[in-house]
Amino acid sequence: MSDSAAELIPHEPERQADRKVKYQAGAADKFITVLIYILFSLFAFVCVYPFYSIIINTISANDISARGEVVFYPKHIQFQNYVDVFKIPGLGTAALVSLGRTVIGTALTVGASAFLGFMFSQEDMWGRKFWYRFTVITMFFNAGIIPWYLTMRSLHLTNNFLAYILPTVVAPFFIILVKTFVESTPKELQQAASIDGAGIMTIFFRVMLPICKPILATVAIFAAVDQWNSFQDTLLLVTDSKLYSLQFILYNYINQASSLSTMVNLQNAGSTAMTSLATKQTTTSIRMTVTIIVVAPILLIYPIFQRFFVKGIMIGAVKG
Numbered sequence: 001m002s003d004s005a006a007e008l009i010p011h012e013p014e015r016q017a018d019r020k021v022k023y024q025a026g027a028a029d030k031f032i033t034v035l036i037y038i039l040f041s042l043f044a045f046v047c048v049y050p051f052y053s054i055i056i057n058t059i060s061a062n063d064i065s066a067r068g069e070v071v072f073y074p075k076h077i078q079f080q081n082y083v084d085v086f087k088i089p090g091l092g093t094a095a096l097v098s099l100g101r102t103v104i105g106t107a108l109t110v111g112a113s114a115f116l117g118f119m120f121s122q123e124d125m126w127g128r129k130f131w132y133r134f135t136v137i138t139m140f141f142n143a144g145i146i147p148w149y150l151t152m153r154s155l156h157l158t159n160n161f162l163a164y165i166l167p168t169v170v171a172p173f174f175i176i177l178v179k180t181f182v183e184s185t186p187k188e189l190q191q192a193a194s195i196d197g198a199g200i201m202t203i204f205f206r207v208m209l210p211i212c213k214p215i216l217a218t219v220a221i222f223a224a225v226d227q228w229n230s231f232q233d234t235l236l237l238v239t240d241s242k243l244y245s246l247q248f249i250l251y252n253y254i255n256q257a258s259s260l261s262t263m264v265n266l267q268n269a270g271s272t273a274m275t276s277l278a279t280k281q282t283t284t285s286i287r288m289t290v291t292i293i294v295v296a297p298i299l300l301i302y303p304i305f306q307r308f309f310v311k312g313i314m315i316g317a318v319k320g
Helices: 002-010 012-019 027-058 061-064 080-085 091-120 128-139 144-155 174-182 187-195 202-209 213-229 232-237 244-254 259-270 283-317
Strands: none
Touching: 061 283, 080 202, 080 283, 091 128, 091 174, 091 202, 091 213, 091 244, 128 174, 144 232, 174 213, 187 202, 202 213, 202 244, 213 283, 232 244, 244 283
């Protein structure tokens, strides 16, 4: 290379200096950034503090907690509340019922939503528009609680575990999410599989299901939370205590916390000569401890699916 040509080519440090343009934030930008951090920190604190307050009250001395003196940190830590609450009759059975309805109900809802969402995206499906609209319209119109109860009773779903499962299998909102997600994927994938001789079920199981993992994880979160938190169906359809869900037990225990605290204290008095004020159950301790026991499992599961949740809900909800 000649000297004249070399002079025309800028040196490497000079080219890097030209490419790097460092942005200098002004005083106004720094102020806005700090203000945003402060506002979001306050918002996060407002969201987290109620749950944190319940936790520290359950592990603090009950006499201090009942007086409202536990605010930012626990005082005289003890875990007797959890030991006593687990002694309440029916809590273990209710936990199994809630776990069963959550696992089975979520699995069936995800499976039905995946298949129906996929089928409604197939243009050659017979009566596709009619069946899709027939399904979606149920989101906006319903007969009301009394006709719903009469229908459930005529189907023999009162005092029946299937009452927790069958009414939630077909969920129009979840079907819409899956259908939108499937329509956002390249159609060439399905066409290529069809050319290779794959049938509709093979395309669904072999091609689309692996691609739909993000939206199915999103549907699983929604369905699991709905199943775990539901108690109205128990209130209306179930009178057999063996089929009570954990949320219904929580509903009853919160309403009867005073009598429950007296019952637990009498049980403890029978086993010990004297119950200290720090561990003596109160209405506040019963309510808060049962709340933590019911809410904690679903909070522990949510972080596992969080990475799928954001991607799934964004792709499933936006049609580009």
